[in-house]
Amino acid sequence: MKRFVVKRPFKSMGKFYGVGSIIKDPTAIKRFKSKVNEGKIIEVTKDNLQSVASYIKARSGVDILPEFTKTKDTAPELPRKPEVKTAEPKKAKVVIKSR
DSSP states (O other): OOEEEEEEEEEEOOOOOOOOEEESSGSTTHHHHHHHHSEEEEEETTTTTTHHHHHHHHOOOOOOHHHHTTOOOOOOOOOOOOOOOOOOOOOOOOOOOOO
């Protein structure tokens, strides 16, 4: 999943996006691609997360790392093992028929 962060503040469709805002829905921003090309929005990947976070922190004092690290864990949660109930051995029912 691609993530985007605001590098320079802008206003789109009545909403203000400040420096360090994380964009969860790019379709809500008018002319999104042009904003990326202008450098107002940065695409964040695992490779450049540290450099983007340090740039935003130095420029505006906003720390974006906690919001990226508090998302889903990379290790999936293992399902619990169902409890195994030990059943008592069944006793065979003996029926004697008389003739």
